[in-house]
Amino acid sequence: MFExxxxxxxxxxxxxxSANAKQVQISILESRKHDWLVLRVRDDGRGMDAATLKxxxxxxxxxxxxxxxxVGLGLALLQQTSEMCGGHFHVQSAPGRGTSVTASMxxxxxxxxxxxxxxxxxxxxxxxxxxxxxQLNYRSDGQKFSFDSRExxxxx
Amino acid sequence: MKTEKTxxxxxxxxxxxxxxxxxxxxxxxxxCYISDLLSDVLAHASHGMLWIxxxxxxxxxxxxxTKDIGAVLFVCGRKPDPGVVAEADAEGIVLLSTKLxxxxxxxxxxxxxxx
Numbered sequence: 001m002f003e004x005x006x007x008x009x010x011x012x013x014x015x016x017x018s019a020n021a022k023q024v025q026i027s028i029l030e031s032r033k034h035d036w037l038v039l040r041v042r043d044d045g046r047g048m049d050a051a052t053l054k055x056x057x058x059x060x061x062x063x064x065x066x067x068x069x070x071v072g073l074g075l076a077l078l079q080q081t082s083e084m085c086g087g088h089f090h091v092q093s094a095p096g097r098g099t100s101v102t103a104s105m106x107x108x109x110x111x112x113x114x115x116x117x118x119x120x121x122x123x124x125x126x127x128x129x130x131x132x133x134x135q136l137n138y139r140s141d142g143q144k145f146s147f148d149s150r151e152x153x154x155x156x
Numbered sequence: 157m158k159t160e161k162t163x164x165x166x167x168x169x170x171x172x173x174x175x176x177x178x179x180x181x182x183x184x185x186x187x188c189y190i191s192d193l194l195s196d197v198l199a200h201a202s203h204g205m206l207w208i209x210x211x212x213x214x215x216x217x218x219x220x221x222t223k224d225i226g227a228v229l230f231v232c233g234r235k236p237d238p239g240v241v242a243e244a245d246a247e248g249i250v251l252l253s254t255k256l257x258x259x260x261x262x263x264x265x266x267x268x269x270x271x
Contacts, residue, residue: 001215002195073218077194080213 001081004116005039008081011074012041012101013125017132019045019099024125027137028115030107036087037107037115042100048093057091078103085109122147162186162204163270165227165250171264174229174252177241183226183250188265190258194219201225206265208258212236217243225249231258 002008009026016024021043029038048056056075078101079089085105093099105112118136125134126149136147162184169181186204191197192211201207203224209216212234220228227250230236235253244251254261265271 001193003193007195073222076215076218080194080215084213 006116006118006121010121016043021045023133025135030140038104044098085112171268174254177251
């Protein structure tokens with residue numbers, strides 16, 4: 001649980017970076033009409049096998065070898081936030097096939113953290129020394145916004 | 157060598173009206189931190205502290221393990237699921253529960269000299 005959802009997004013997308021992803025796609029759907037906020041972070045990194053995925057989700061970082069190394073912490077925290085706010089949490093991953101993390105929550109839930117400073121999150125992801133393309137797709141009931149770091153690079 | 161001031165958990169248990177939930181019920185406390193936001197605890201709590209919270213999610217155990225927390229006190233009568241207690245037992249983390257609210261429990265601790 002972070003104070004802002006943008007910090008959760010940064011945390012999850014940093015996992016993508018560690019997984020040597022070339023591209024990370026962040027999508028945010030915010031619908032007042034349906035009372036949902038859905039976050040998805042999808043990458044083309046090395047992915048996780050079933051055992052690793054199970055460990056980070058059910059046993060996560062308390063297992064001894066990982067002790068004091070917060071590996072997978074971000075997923076466990078986002079899962080908690082999501083479920084606390086009446087939503088669902090799902091991770092899809094396979095070795096060599098990337099990872100997709102989806103977290104939903106009720107937009108109106110009183111404990112739902114605010115989206116927060118998304119600009120800084122995106123900037124931080126674009127400014128890492130590894131070469132990872134960052135795409136953002138934001139959608140609400142009446143608005144759409146997208147960002148693609150590759151477009152930025154060609155204009156550079 | 158700098159010696160750190162510590163307090164025996166057993167000496168403040170009664171004041172907080174706390175009951176142990178885990179097999180282990182003793183720890184050397186170095187201080188206290190109160191927060192319900194896990195990322196805040198990761199950022200600001202330090203080893204040996206008594207952590208006061210209303211959160212009973214299993215992530216609390218992971219958080220306490222990572223930060224070497226002395227003991228966790230659940231307030232307002234909250235108690236985690238048995239699975240969470242078992243996990244704490246396996247990790248050697250002390251869990252306690254009290255009917256007092258965080259403010260009252262902290263006040264009792266302060267009065268007991270944990271400062």
